[in-house]
Structure formats: structure tokens, C-alpha cells
Amino acid sequence: MRTIGFSHGVLYRVADVYSEQIIDLYRGCSDAALETCVSKADDADKLQRIIPYVRDFSYKSVHLPSDIRYVKDEKTIRLLDKIVNYYKEVGASLALVHPDVVDDWEVFDRYKINWAIENMDNRKGRFKTAGELEEFLGKNPNWRLVLDLNHCFTNDRSMALAESILHNLKDKIAEVHLSGYINLHDPLFASKQDFIIDYCRKLDTPIIIESTFDSIDDVKKEYNYIIEKLK
Numbered sequence: 578m579r580t581i582g583f584s585h586g587v588l589y590r591v592a593d594v595y596s597e598q599i600i601d602l603y604r605g606c607s608d609a610a611l612e613t614c615v616s617k618a619d620d621a622d623k624l625q626r627i628i629p630y631v632r633d634f635s636y637k638s639v640h641l642p643s644d645i646r647y648v649k650d651e652k653t654i655r656l657l658d659k660i661v662n663y664y665k666e667v668g669a670s671l672a673l674v675h676p677d678v679v680d681d682w683e684v685f686d687r688y689k690i691n692w693a694i695e696n697m698d699n700r701k702g703r704f705k706t707a708g709e710l711e712e713f714l715g716k717n718p719n720w721r722l723v724l725d726l727n728h729c730f731t732n733d734r735s736m737a738l739a740e741s742i743l744h745n746l747k748d749k750i751a752e753v754h755l756s757g758y759i760n761l762h763d764p765l766f767a768s769k770q771d772f773i774i775d776y777c778r779k780l781d782t783p784i785i786i787e788s789t790f791d792s793i794d795d796v797k798k799e800y801n802y803i804i805e806k807l808k
């Protein structure tokens with residue numbers, strides 16, 4: 578069975594995603610994987626309270642906030658300390674950061690954990706193409722890649738970009754982000770973009786679902802839709 582689960586932030590519009598009840602809801606679909614998505618740096622203080630709810634998932638990862646610039650300063654280090662502490666407490670396997678918000682990569686070197694960048698969507702200027710990602714990962718051999726299929730699609734509707742990232746960087750990919758694209762990160766049961774789901778078959782890494790929802794019931798609906806298509 579494929580390791581698959583949710584980003585814990587997918588219900589942010591309708592619920593407190595740092596509550597035990599919501600994390601239990603994700604576990605009710607799949608206890609195989611959970612990505613803790615710290616969307617704002619100020620939310621890092623909420624991590625402590627969810628440690629006991631998250632520990633028992635089989636695969637865990639952490640998505641770092643994108644509302645700060647990562648530089649070698651006190652503020653960044655205080656945030657990374659909190660996140661790395663959480664990573665260790667829950668037994669996570671991967672921590673990922675959006676590369677466009679990093680000004681100084683050295684600030685990450687003080688922590689010996691598994692770091693990853695993610696390919697960016699069409700709203701960003703860099704880190705979108707296979708070449709740009711390959712250049713970074715060549716210079717930073719300890720870093721891994723999270724392949725976001727939705728981001729690939731926003732840059733290239735033919736999915737040739739996803740194909741070239743897969744071809745050039747397959748052994749660097751540690752995780753896949755999966756969601757449909759209508760406006761941003763939308764449910765696949767609504768967008769019916771099954772060709773995006775199909776790309777997950779080309780890898781055996783964990784899949785993290787990043788479709789966002791307006792109803793709690795849609796979590797199970799999305800999970801069942803994806804599982805059915807992956808069969």
C-alpha cells in the first residue's frame with residue numbers, strides 16, 4: 578500500500594487545524610502520512626500542543642512557513658529551533674522550505690535533519706524548471722526535492738515539466754505534493770484532473786495531499802477519490 582496522507586493545513590479555511598479533532602479526522606482517512614504545514618511563522622508556537630496527536634502517523638514531514646525571509650539572524654534561528662525541535666519530537670523524516678524565501682542557506686546547516694526544497698508555481702520567479710532545481714541540488718547534495726505536481730501544472734499544462742523533473746531528478750525526490758488546480762490547490766474530485774494523479778505512479782515516495790477544502794466532509798471524499806484512481 579502506498580504511503581499517502583494529508584497536509585494538516587488543508588482545512589485551514591473552516592477549522593482550527595491545530596486541534597486534536599482535526600488531526601484525528603486526517604488519521605481516520607490515513608494514519609500512513611501527515612505533513613505538518615506551518616503556514617505562518619507565528620504558528621510555530623502551536624506545534625508543541627499537537628506533538629502527541631501527530632507522533633503515531635507512520636510518515637511525518639514538516640512544511641516551513643513562507644511568510645518570513647530565511648537569513649542568518651536571531652529571528653530565523655528562533656523559528657528553526659522550534660521547528661527542528663518539533664521534527665525530532667514527532668520523529669519526522671523531512672522538512673521542506675520554499676526556496677524563494679531563503680536568502681542564506683547556511684542558516685539551515687546547523688541542524689542535521691533532512692532538508693528539502695519544493696519546485697515553485699507560476700507566481701514565483703525561480704526554482705520552477707528542472708535546470709534550476711538541478712543546479713541547486715547539485716550544489717547542495719544534502720538537500721532533497723519535494724515534487725509538487727500542481728506547481729508543475731501551473732507552469733506547464735502539458736506536464737512536460739513534471740516529466741523532465743522526474744527524468745532528471747528522480748533519485749532526489751523524497752515526497753510528492755498532490756492537488757488539483759482550478760484556482761490554487763483544489764480538490765481533485767472537483768477538478769477531475771486524473772492525469773495529475775497518474776504522475777504519482779511514476780514514483781514510490783510518500784504522497785501528501787494539498788487540496789484545500791471548504792467542508793470537513795470533503796477530506797474523506799478527496800482521499801477516496803485519489804485512492805480509487807491509484808488502484
Ligand SMILES: [Zn+2]
Nearest residue numbers: 695725754787
Ligand atoms: Zn506543495
